[in-house]
Amino acid sequence: MRTQNKGRDMVFLVLAMLLYGSIGVFRRSIGLSSAAIAFSRGAIGAAVLFAFMKLGRRRFSRDKLKGQMPLLCVSGALIGANWIFLFEAYNYTSVAVATLCYYMAPLFVMAASPFILKEKLSAKNALCILAALAGMVLVSGLTELNGASRAELPGILFGLAAAVLYASVIFLNKRVSGVPAYDRTVIQLSSSALVLLPYCLITGAFNGADFSARSVILVLILGVFHTGIAYALYFSALDGLKAQTAALFSYIDPIVAIILSALLLGEELGTTGIIGAILVLGAAIVSELPIGKMLGRHKK
Numbered sequence: 001m002r003t004q005n006k007g008r009d010m011v012f013l014v015l016a017m018l019l020y021g022s023i024g025v026f027r028r029s030i031g032l033s034s035a036a037i038a039f040s041r042g043a044i045g046a047a048v049l050f051a052f053m054k055l056g057r058r059r060f061s062r063d064k065l066k067g068q069m070p071l072l073c074v075s076g077a078l079i080g081a082n083w084i085f086l087f088e089a090y091n092y093t094s095v096a097v098a099t100l101c102y103y104m105a106p107l108f109v110m111a112a113s114p115f116i117l118k119e120k121l122s123a124k125n126a127l128c129i130l131a132a133l134a135g136m137v138l139v140s141g142l143t144e145l146n147g148a149s150r151a152e153l154p155g156i157l158f159g160l161a162a163a164v165l166y167a168s169v170i171f172l173n174k175r176v177s178g179v180p181a182y183d184r185t186v187i188q189l190s191s192s193a194l195v196l197l198p199y200c201l202i203t204g205a206f207n208g209a210d211f212s213a214r215s216v217i218l219v220l221i222l223g224v225f226h227t228g229i230a231y232a233l234y235f236s237a238l239d240g241l242k243a244q245t246a247a248l249f250s251y252i253d254p255i256v257a258i259i260l261s262a263l264l265l266g267e268e269l270g271t272t273g274i275i276g277a278i279l280v281l282g283a284a285i286v287s288e289l290p291i292g293k294m295l296g297r298h299k300k
Contacts, residue, residue, distance in 0.1 A: 005240050013237035013249050019230040021256025023222065024095030025264055027087050030218045031210025034087035035200050038080050040219045041227050042193035048228020049186045064178045065187075072184060075172040076191025082165035083192070085158045093155025094267035099257040100139050100280050101159025107132045107284060108167040116171055128283040135279025136160075138272050181235045189227070247288045251281055 030037055053059075065072075089098035111129050113119040140156045176184060200206060209215075238246055258277060261267040269277060 009240040012233040016233040017252035020253040035205040038083035039196035044223025045227030046189035076188035077195040080192030085162035089159035093152040095261035096258040105163040105166040128287040132283035135276040138276030
């Protein structure tokens, strides 16, 4: 029975990563501003997750939420801002490049941990950070310095800004203790929507928006499937899988994004970009692996 559940959890995790990996392709087809899409994603995703809680007869752990609400609301606001930057990145550069920039977040966390969490940075992780930075330079096209690479620079900066914001959310979440995943995420998504709504109204994010049936349907898909259902699948998978397994499988997301970017949008990384992508993703994956333990086990 345990093996069957593990198999189910693996399927859930892969499905969640496939959904996350296709977000960029969907965003390209939605005629709304990044802020409007981010608001819609937060509002719809929160509603879907809340519905899952009701169906599963889960209740908010009010006692565990006491004292944690300020952190959850701030992290929710940062999630909303993170989405805006990511969706803007898709507008200025390829889905593959924007996604790779975004996946610098775990390495930013690793680099900042000695200063914020007072954790020691190992030689392996330091090398991973350097390799990822080198890969990011190759992916960005800065080594070529042509017109195309300069045109994509805003997208690269937006993607890296999204990664920094997501890294900030990770640090804030580390300070939230004892709050169940569903509770935490419903509040964070709701907070992102509440913060983004006045921002959208003040900045005119809905002005001139394409409210055609196609755009509305795509926004609903993004909110229901890519947010609500994807989070539900992810949380269900985490219940039966090791954290390290979940972390490694999360890299299905950028790989899917790169493949879909090439197949559906005709965006190619080129030889230099592919080498850079291998360095970024390889460094991130290696940083998750317990190399020392693996070598020790092999010697035995």
